[in-house]
Structure formats: C-alpha cells, structure tokens
Amino acid sequence: MILTTAGRSAPKLIQSAQHLSTKYQIPYIKRNGRSIQRLKDDYKEDVMVVGKDKLSLSPLDEQMNLFFHPNLAMVRAKRLLRKEEDPFVKTAKLEKGMSVLDCTLGLASDSIIASLAVGSDGLVTGLEGSKAIYIMVNEGLQHFISTNERFNIAMRRIEVKHVQHLEYLQQQKSKAFDVVYFDPMFHETIDASNGLNLIRAKALEDDLTNLVLEEAKRVARSRVVLKDHWKSERFRYHGFTQYKRKNALFHYGVIELD
Secondary structure: EEEEOOOOOHHHHHHHHHHHHHHOOOOOOOOOOOOHHHHHHHHHOOEEEEEEEEEEOOOOOOOOOOEEOOOOHHHHHHHOOOOOOOHHHHHOOOOOEEEEEOOOOOOOHHHHHHHHOOOOEEEEEEEEOHHHHHHHHHHHHHHOOOOOOHHHHHHOOOEEEEEEHHHHHOOOOOOOOEEEOOOOOOOOOOOOOHHHHHHHHHHHHOOOHHHHHHHHHHHHHEEEEEEEOOOOHHHHHOOOEOOOOHHHHHHHOEEEOO
C-alpha cells in the first residue's frame, strides 16, 4: 500500500499525508499530476488518498473507492438516542459501564452503537486485521464530525487495534470483557453497498474457528455474540442461540456464559 494526496496537493495536504506516512509506516508518493490509476499501474499497490476532509482507499484491482462514513450507524444512533430498540444492543444486552470487544471492526458501525450504549463509563475495543481498513477507520473515528455531539464523542471513545482477533484474544486475561462480538464475512451472498463489497474483498480470511471461539468464551464475562447471514451454518455448528428477525438478511446469535 502507498499513500498520496488528492488531485490538487496544497502544502497543508502534503504535510498531512507525510504525517500519516510516518504514523502508519506507509510510503508517501508525490502525486506529480498522475492519476490514481497511473499510480496503481506504476506501483502495483493499493493507494490510500489523503483528501481535504477524508481518507479514501483505491484497491489495486477495483475501480471504486472506499472511505469511512458512519451513515448506517448514524441512522441507528438516532433511534437509540430516542430510546428505540436496536437489535444488536438488545441481543448483546448492553448497558452503561459494560466493556465490549468487537473482533471484526470493519467500518465500525456496531462499535459506534456499542459505544453509545455503554457510555463514558464503558469501554469498546475494536480489532481490525486489514491494515488499510484499520488506518481508514481509526482516522475516521477520530476526525469525522457529525451534527450530533454525543455521536462524535462515542466515536472518539472507541479504541482501535490493528491485530488478528485470535492473537489478541490469546493475549487477554480470562473474563477481560463483558461481551465479545463477531461479525465475520458472510459466506452467503448479500446484495449490499459497494462499500461492504469492497470491505469483503479487502478483508483477511479470518474465520470463526473452534479455537477462536474457545478463546472468545474464555475472554468474555457474560456472552459471545455473532452476527451472520440468516442461513449461516455457523449458528448451529458453534452452538449459538439464533435470534431470528423477520425480513432481515442477517441474524444475531448468542452464547450465554456462567
């Protein structure tokens, strides 16, 4: 992966790109009037583009860009703040002060909702195995500004780590988090946004194995929660109680712990 600036590279933009290059140890490449496609052709790498207001990722073999925008989380947050029910919060039984480990961060939609639910006395840690997605989402959570200050504060509270979830789980003490959560890549095809399709393409093969689940049950104090396609065999295979949602493409499953 390489890092460059958007088309018109103002000095401030170049400075920002150089800072991110140092922070995340990614080569900074001067744009020099070249198109993003030309950079991909020249370097055979994914290209992260630093713009005025956002970071975007142009994968090597894709024509579309991926960027952080918590649009779905914002819709869900509005409902949650109106005291309406959120299926994830309900299934995970999230309350103020709880700690949540999101093992499959992605674009952080569920982590943002969890952060709102557990509040300032709680803790949400998100793990992301893809370096490109980690950088984009980590920066987005810290710098994206919505019109809702409670939403902004909830984003800033999330602790993001670039690590494979099995490695991180194995490093944790038993009962370190109240809830451990997984949202693995769907094995069944779901018609979704291009952003989700790109995440699926960029995500690492980091499936929910028996070893991962055993570690998750050791680390979780109260429950392990799984979000998956409604036809997924993972619910039955791993012993999750599947909570069916009418007309929903994905369901939640729970393993309650003593």
